Amino acid sequence: MIKKDIDWGNLGFGYIKTDKRYVSDYKDGKWDDGRITEDDTITLSECACVFQYAQTVFEGLKAYTTKDGKTVCFRPDLNAERMMTSAERLEMPVFPKERFLDAVRQTVKANEEYVPPYGSGATLYIRPFMFGSNPVIGVKPADEYQFRIFTTPVGPYFKGGAKPITVRISDFDRAAPHGTGDIKAGLNYAMSLHAIVDAHNEGYAENIYLDPGSRTKIEETGGANIIFIDSDGNMVTPKSGSILPSITRRSLMVVAEKYLGMKVTQREITLEEVAGGAFKECGLCGTAAVISPVGCINDHGKEIRFASGMEEMGEVTKKLYDTLTGIQMGTIEAPEGWIFEID
Numbered sequence: 001m002i003k004k005d006i007d008w009g010n011l012g013f014g015y016i017k018t019d020k021r022y023v024s025d026y027k028d029g030k031w032d033d034g035r036i037t038e039d040d041t042i043t044l045s046e047c048a049c050v051f052q053y054a055q056t057v058f059e060g061l062k063a064y065t066t067k068d069g070k071t072v073c074f075r076p077d078l079n080a081e082r083m084m085t086s087a088e089r090l091e092m093p094v095f096p097k098e099r100f101l102d103a104v105r106q107t108v109k110a111n112e113e114y115v116p117p118y119g120s121g122a123t124l125y126i127r128p129f130m131f132g133s134n135p136v137i138g139v140k141p142a143d144e145y146q147f148r149i150f151t152t153p154v155g156p157y158f159k160g161g162a163k164p165i166t167v168r169i170s171d172f173d174r175a176a177p178h179g180t181g182d183i184k185a186g187l188n189y190a191m192s193l194h195a196i197v198d199a200h201n202e203g204y205a206e207n208i209y210l211d212p213g214s215r216t217k218i219e220e221t222g223g224a225n226i227i228f229i230d231s232d233g234n235m236v237t238p239k240s241g242s243i244l245p246s247i248t249r250r251s252l253m254v255v256a257e258k259y260l261g262m263k264v265t266q267r268e269i270t271l272e273e274v275a276g277g278a279f280k281e282c283g284l285c286g287t288a289a290v291i292s293p294v295g296c297i298n299d300h301g302k303e304i305r306f307a308s309g310m311e312e313m314g315e316v317t318k319k320l321y322d323t324l325t326g327i328q329m330g331t332i333e334a335p336e337g338w339i340f341e342i343d
Helices: 049-053 076-089 097-110 186-201 247-259 271-275 315-329
Strands: 021-027 035-037 056-058 061-065 071-074 123-132 145-154 165-169 206-210 218-221 225-230 235-238 264-267 279-286 290-299 302-305 339-341
Touching (some): 056 076, 071 097, 076 097, 076 123, 097 123, 097 145, 097 339, 186 206, 218 225, 225 315, 235 247, 247 279, 247 290, 247 315, 279 315, 290 315
Parallel strands (some): 165 206, 165 290, 235 264
Antiparallel strands (some): 021 035, 056 123, 061 071, 061 123, 071 339, 123 145, 206 218, 225 235, 279 290, 290 302
């Protein structure tokens, strides 16, 4: 496969239009057969439900070129399942799991020239999304929907290596108790936009949100789950009903336990114990960066610094990062079912 003439080593993390995308429409109670198209435009009524009541969900995953030259995706079955859960919560028709996987395969195959070569540090980002498409003026779910997938080649999230970041404890809430924090809905991210812009203006890389009920427990950031490494080298992650079930975080938990022999615990974590020095390393995990190391949390002027420091990723976090990316790139054997080959 001859790749596109792109300076792969200097790609940023932004949108670059590729040649093909996948589209399927839901009408009269069923999904059509779906199709690959070159048309990247969407024409909708001004009264489409997605515009009026934000009825939209999405996913994010990547395609990689492995060391042996294969094009693969990482655990897309979990993206399919999470999108089904998100759709059900917003009263949208689910896009079946097997069809989701086939749509990912078709879309990546149609854009295989855009899958960056092994060793470039770049990947092909894949964005499946679904939205209510017919006019709705009363507050109710749409009757018609569109499911789409587009792709875009992206560079490594951190050029020159991942340097520890400084984040802050936010005064805003990311999600409401018993709300939509545990699904991947566009409205959750809209709620975080003001907070992230404000954080950036104040010099912070991200916000850490506390539980919306008591505001004493660590939850997640605007776009990533959080992991901690305690003083004994164990991995601890926050547990809450309003945290998005990150595929990267769930994978890291398996890597920690099965590959690195670490004890893994998912439990409520209070801001008080974090401030008290219970953890020596901290990281934000998600599809884009895999792990972003955190060197410092600012809690309204009080700095909570981790022993791993501000110069480089912590020792344990680095092992987790290297092992998971090795699995994704084919240099480390993956657990059964984790690697989805595009053939």
